[in-house]
Amino acid sequence: MRENKYMLIYNELADKIQKGKIESNSMLPSEYILAEQFSTSRETIRKALNLLSQNGYIQKIKGKGSVVLDVKKFDFPVSGLVSFREIAESSGKAWRTNVHELVLVKPDETLCQHLKISGKEEVWQVIRSREVDQENIILDKDYIRRKFVPTITKDICEVSLYQYFEKNLGLVISFAKKEITVEEATEEDYKYLDMKEYNHVVVVRNQVYLDDTSLLQYTESRHRLDKFRFVDFARREHR
Amino acid sequence: MRENKYMLIYNELADKIQKGKIESNSMLPSEYILAEQFSTSRETIRKALNLLSQNGYIQKIKGKGSVVLDVKKFDFPVSGLVSFREIAESSGKAWRTNVHELVLVKPDETLCQHLKISGKEEVWQVIRSREVDQENIILDKDYIRRKFVPTITKDICEVSLYQYFEKNLGLVISFAKKEITVEEATEEDYKYLDMKEYNHVVVVRNQVYLDDTSLLQYTESRHRLDKFRFVDFARREHR
DNA sequence: AAGTGGTCTAGACCACACG
DNA sequence: GTGTGGTCTAGACCACTTC
Numbered sequence: 001m002r003e004n005k006y007m008l009i010y011n012e013l014a015d016k017i018q019k020g021k022i023e024s025n026s027m028l029p030s031e032y033i034l035a036e037q038f039s040t041s042r043e044t045i046r047k048a049l050n051l052l053s054q055n056g057y058i059q060k061i062k063g064k065g066s067v068v069l070d071v072k073k074f075d076f077p078v079s080g081l082v083s084f085r086e087i088a089e090s091s092g093k094a095w096r097t098n099v100h101e102l103v104l105v106k107p108d109e110t111l112c113q114h115l116k117i118s119g120k121e122e123v124w125q126v127i128r129s130r131e132v133d134q135e136n137i138i139l140d141k142d143y144i145r146r147k148f149v150p151t152i153t154k155d156i157c158e159v160s161l162y163q164y165f166e167k168n169l170g171l172v173i174s175f176a177k178k179e180i181t182v183e184e185a186t187e188e189d190y191k192y193l194d195m196k197e198y199n200h201v202v203v204v205r206n207q208v209y210l211d212d213t214s215l216l217q218y219t220e221s222r223h224r225l226d227k228f229r230f231v232d233f234a235r236r237e238h239r
Numbered sequence: 240m241r242e243n244k245y246m247l248i249y250n251e252l253a254d255k256i257q258k259g260k261i262e263s264n265s266m267l268p269s270e271y272i273l274a275e276q277f278s279t280s281r282e283t284i285r286k287a288l289n290l291l292s293q294n295g296y297i298q299k300i301k302g303k304g305s306v307v308l309d310v311k312k313f314d315f316p317v318s319g320l321v322s323f324r325e326i327a328e329s330s331g332k333a334w335r336t337n338v339h340e341l342v343l344v345k346p347d348e349t350l351c352q353h354l355k356i357s358g359k360e361e362v363w364q365v366i367r368s369r370e371v372d373q374e375n376i377i378l379d380k381d382y383i384r385r386k387f388v389p390t391i392t393k394d395i396c397e398v399s400l401y402q403y404f405e406k407n408l409g410l411v412i413s414f415a416k417k418e419i420t421v422e423e424a425t426e427e428d429y430k431y432l433d434m435k436e437y438n439h440v441v442v443v444r445n446q447v448y449l450d451d452t453s454l455l456q457y458t459e460s461r462h463r464l465d466k467f468r469f470v471d472f473a474r475r476e477h478r
Numbered sequence: 479a480a481g482t483g484g485t486c487t488a489g490a491c492c493a494c495a496c497g
Numbered sequence: 498g499t500g501t502g503g504t505c506t507a508g509a510c511c512a513c514t515t516c
Contacts, residue, residue, distance in 0.1 A: 004484085005485080006486090031501080041487045042502095043487075056414070059448075060502065061451060062494055062502050063500080064496085066502085174298065175474045176472075180419070181468050182421065212298075212300060213308060228420060234417060235413065243503085245505090270483065271481090271483095279506085280505060280507065281483095281508095286505095300513095300514090301484065303481095303513085304482060
């Protein structure tokens with residue numbers, strides 16, 4: 001692995017904090033001391049510490065030092081940009097993906113808006129439901145620009161689209177805009193999900209961008225109400 | 240004002256991008272040139288640019304430069320750590336806060352867990368509903384440790400607790416852990432909200448921390464389904 | 479080859495916390 | 498006063514893109 005020095009330091013410290021090898025509420029060594037310990041400069045240490053701070057591992061206090069926060073990171077499901085597979089696997093529950101549709105389409109008007117493209121461009125439509133503990137609780141509707149992804153197979157859809165994009169196609173997913181709302185369930189939801197008595201779903205709309213800022217994919221993730229959970233760590237912007 | 244050089248540069252560029260004075264999809268000048276223009280060092284420019292990147296204003300591409308993204312920032316309501324008042328005011332809609340309860344209580348067991356305190360500590364209980372366009376659509380239940388906030392008045396609750404904490408009490412709110420779920424409406428919800436035909440609410444649970452890492456406040460924000468919206472900008476962590 | 483962003487260094491001065 | 502994190506500098510080398 002060609003790892004940056006500050007990333008190595010970040011990973012080492014994050015790992016120790018997560019595993020409790022560094023106690024929460026204790027103080028990290030000062031930046032000067034860390035710089036010495038890792039035989040590096042203070043600015044490099046600071047890069048690592050700022051990452052820890054951004055991700056909720058520590059709190060830096062001017063004049064005092066860096067306090068280790070108590071992270072229960074095994075607690076986060078949908079924060080940031082993570083695929084269903086990554087979440088499902090880390091949760092340890094039995095899960096399965098059912099592929100209902102995998103076709104090339106010309107986008108209609110709303111879809112053009114979401115994908116910011118013309119109606120002539122071809123787009124993959126993938127419809128999948130996610131089964132956890134024998135219940136279909138999430139309906140994922142993915143629309144992917146064929147321009148970036150020439151072929152998709154059913155097998156790929158059952159494992160992970162993201163993994164395929166990144167490992168096999170070399171696409172670098174960089175950022176996303178996410179919107180969460182609650183809407184009335186559609187016929188599609190009733191068809192593919194085990195809806196029980198619920199008549200609404202949580203809808204997570206996602207626009208996924210590559211590192212060259214082009215829009216790769218639009219995704220609608222529809223969750224049964226009782227199975228939806230989103231957790232987030234946020235720092236306040238002071239102005 | 241604490242005017243860091245990199246903050247000044249960040250604010251100036253963010254402002255220009257938001258107002259369209261720098262076109263989206265255009266390139267920023269290179270870091271070397273910006274350093275010259277702002278008569279500063281490249282590392283300082285890089286701090287400003289990294290902030291822009293984190294907040295979705297630009298995308299940095301190695302070997303090429305920084306692309307200006309098209310931000311419609313008037314689009315985000317609940318991302319990060321913002322109070323209802325800040326959101327309501329920037330949305331421009333008519334809003335009002337109705338205070339239903341403002342009392343000192345000893346926390347019960349669940350509340351103790353959320354606040355991570357013993358049952359002996361006194362806590363302010365504030366229950367408010369938020370009225371937008373003549374409809375009560377959000378029920379906010381705040382629990383604030385009296386240890387940090389000796390007194391609260393009804394007037395303060397009607398305006399903004401955060402503003403009071405920060406401007407009057409000098410408390411510095413630093414970060415929060417947020418959880419979003421959907422739950423069955425309680426009697427309280429029916430009592431204080433205009434629930435229409437809905438029988439569920441979106442529940443946003445928030446633990447708010449000060450800059451010395453102590454927990455100040457636990458908040459439950461209960462939204463009528465149709466009026467809830469959360470948007471987020473997320474960058475992918477590559478490992 | 480020239481230009482770009484990414485990393486890293488060794489030093490400097492400041493503001494803040496604490497004894 | 499001493500130690501801490503926050504800011505800033507001027508320079509270096511690297512990897513990548515483009516010509």
